[in-house]
Amino acid sequence: MLSKRPYLVPAFYDWILDQGHTPHLVVNADAEEVMVPTQFVEDGHIQLNISPSAVRDFHMDRVGISFEARFGGQPERVFVPMHAVRAIVDRDSGQGATFPDEPEETFPESEEDREGTPAPKSDNKGRPQLRAVPGGEDGATGKGSDDASSLSSDSGSDGDPDGGEPDDDPPPPSPSGGGKGGPSLRVVK
Structure with missing residues (x-):
């Protein structure tokens, strides 16, 4: 089954920002393709402030989230594939969404992998x-x-x-x- 994460994470991100609050991302730092500063990882997870004032060059799509941020005063490039997102929460209210591992879920491919692939046919006749x-x-x-x-x-x-x-x-x-x-x-x- 196609994962809900690539659809819900951007929606919650927009919802949190629209309230004027700060979105935080909880990431499984041990997942494949994750690029985060390892010195800030605790118990295999890292919490990232992804508000526009805390990051630069922010990009989010169905494949993942990338940005540049400062950790301990040092700029770091961060990449979080969608399958590594464990939660997105509103720091101010504590509300948000958590995502457990679901073995049958699949994630979209990168833009490069999708080129040349025909669009899925709709059954909505x-x-x-x-x-x-x-x-x-x-x-x-x-x-x-x-x-x-x-x-x-x-x-x-x-x-x-x-x-x-x-x-x-x-x-x-x-x-x-x-x-x-x-x-x-x-x-x-």
Whole structure:
């Protein structure tokens, strides 16, 4: 089963920062690929302050967390693969998430390993999906042609936006300048 850690650690990190608190990471220092200053490891674990004011060059993705920090006044480069994260906690409130070892969990590969690998196929055949279709913002091409409904406003023949069924919001302008002939989005059922 795919591990929850690469998804939950960034979420808790953002949640802690949004409160103005300090995120701390508890790391299994004995795990493979971990790069931490060993003189600060206690009982095989190290607790790291990963707040933006305590680290430089912070990067977190599904593979791991890397940054530079000062330990005893000396700058050190740190790398923590996601499988080594044991907990992320809010230093101020003590709330957070702990992650036990689960033998069946798998972790994402690095970006280099994923290149050339096809994306996993989705089994969500009943869910609507968005796709780009030719025709521009007015939905002139294929209007009412298949079961797909255009996200752009279906207006009456006189161009009055209230002539058709009301939409919640009008579609935003296309970043490529909009107009006819540009891509638009459709909900595919």
